[in-house]
Amino acid sequence: MLFNSLAYAVFLPLAVLVYFLLPQRLRWVALLGFSYYFYMSWNPELIVLILFTTVVSWAAALGVQRLQRPVLRKAALWSGVGLCLACLFFFKYFNFFSQNVTALLQAVGLPLQPTTLELVLPVGISFYTFQTLSYVVDVYRGDLKAEPHFGYYALYVSFFPQLVAGPIERAGNLLPQLHQKHDPDRAAFSAGLRKICVGMFKKVAIADFVATYVNNVYNDLAGKGGLTLILATLLFSVQIYCDFSGYSDIAVGSARLLGIDLMENFRSPYMARSVKDFWRRWHISLTRWFTDYVYIPLGGSRCSRWRHLRNLAVTFLLSGLWHGASWTFVLWGLYHGLWLCAETFYLPQIEALQNRLKGGRGAAFATLRTVVTCCIVGFGWIFFRANDLSDLLYVLTHLGQGLSPVHLVAYAQAAGLTPALLGLAFALIAALLVYDWYAAYRADPLQAIRRARPWQRYGFYYLLCFGVLVALCSRPFGATADFIYFQF
Known part of the structure; x- marks a missing residue:
């Protein structure tokens, strides 16, 4: 179900x-x-x-x-x-x-x-x-x-x-x-329903929408390259986040209707300023599990530098294998493990520089760090999404073909995205980034909506429900899309 x-x-x-x-x-x-x-x-x-x-x-x-x-x-x-x-x-x-x-x-x-x-x-x-x-x-x-x-x-x-x-x-x-x-409890019911609405919007209106175009590319790679692959990978970054965090939101909201509080599993991961920070925000329950039952028993960071690096690599290698019985998942885990190893050398200097910068320069540097982290994580999603090693090799060797932004619309059409759909995809991504930015640096958006004026509050709920209904009505009756993490 x-x-x-x-x-x-x-x-x-x-x-x-x-x-x-x-x-x-x-x-x-x-x-x-x-x-x-x-x-x-x-x-x-x-x-x-x-x-x-x-x-x-x-x-x-x-x-x-x-x-x-x-x-x-x-x-x-x-x-x-x-x-x-x-x-x-x-x-x-x-x-x-x-x-x-x-x-x-x-x-x-x-x-x-x-x-x-x-x-x-x-x-x-x-x-x-x-x-x-x-x-x-x-x-x-x-x-x-x-x-x-x-x-x-x-x-x-x-x-x-x-x-x-x-x-x-x-x-x-x-x-x-x-x-x-x-x-x-009325407050618990209200909070639970709000959480479910947001989760449904993420899953049905965003994840399922972009999934069609991701699958068009990754399930039929022949002849595709450059911006088509980059665009499909960008959309997959959005798809997997909205798909999985949407599931977690619905799970948390459903439990809250019963008066039970489940832990939050995502905390604006694409606002992270390092790969280490990303894993504090992404699939938090899994990160804590591997930290408590694999990483720390191996010695954690309270050991020699090389043992610490080994512990990071082994933990994320196992994390990749947990996601699936495929070498692509193993390589994805190793990719993140190696980045975390590299950050043990350069991240302290980066954070020290961040602390010295004030005002606009500090904000600009923080934004740059977030953009770089998103690029690192986004590149890693290629390993995660590739169907097998041969597809992975194809994507990695064809990313550099046809990178002219002038032909973006033509490359988008190779994924099945018309100019109007491409604009809609970017609008959804922008809305998601604004929502996550507010959650990361201001307050819980759902609590802010709860305190807003009635016309603002109910307008927000209307837009969420309208988006979900439109997405549901655009597919065959009774058709539903599985959640990505069901395969794990």
Whole structure:
């Protein structure tokens, strides 16, 4: 069930209504039922996998807490972590590793054929697996008490707003809220609906709009080059941001209708002034997960310079692999890891210069830093979007062809963009940048809208809803577009 579907427009109000009509002792049962129904709407059979992961991690955490001998506690920890990771590896990475290991053995003269399986990638497996792993590790570290009630823990793993594409919540934040009694709250309803409206606009009116032209180029690269590729990459930078942050906004808004606060997953990432700053703003829950459970255990930055660089590279290499079983994702992660390594050398000098500059020169330098960071991140999206290594090589070797801005319209038409659609795309990008700039340097735009005059407030809501309706009506009836991060 997609957030941007008619089914969800019926499902969410029904879930909220039932939740608040039931007594407190039965609410977790209702939410768990709605969450499992939400997940089973994709593939009913895959509920077995999420149940298995839930049972294993719950039992492992109880074992870690109750066992006294260190060796037994470690055995419980690694059994839980190992089984959860085994499920993730089998369904997501088995064929990838089988093909690559076989290719390596063939290269040294062994006549082997790869073993591949016809597997369906379970929706959201990377997200809920990471939630269960963090829970077991936190209990082992003593940062969290194990949840004795299996039902509440199962709800923590499967809570429908953030089940299939995050944010990757921590048990310390979400579990206590699931135990609390929530009463209907007008302010929470209003805030939740505003968040959902913005998320829907990002997804339906912007991400799905530009996706058509991105796919026209990246799925048929033959004969395309220069500004066509650059324009498609720019539009993909907008698409993936609006697609994923739109999902997160709808997830946060949906949970807020129930009185539950999920963490913000994006904080104006294209306003970042360095790659390091970008990762403090982009997919924040994943960045914090890798920081707490990979980067810091490896030694973090409290070690020698070269070990620190190794820790950065390994962490982002694994982050790239988390996104997908493909060398393009691995290279994307390594690309960001290498930039972060480079920033350990030059970023302190850049920030020191920034601190010395005042007034207009300081603002101009900060803007320059943001533009450079966007270019670095935008170039990296080529690795992320390319369908395979051959497509990646084609894009990288054809970016320099035909760069004359005089022929921008002609190159845009190669992507299927008429002059009017090109102007609309740039207008949407400009509006998005203004919104993010205000969020980054002024205040939460939604709170500012809430305090605005009625005609301004309702005009804003009207424009959002009108944009969503126009976008929905422009596609075949019942057609919906998947969220990009569902594949992870």
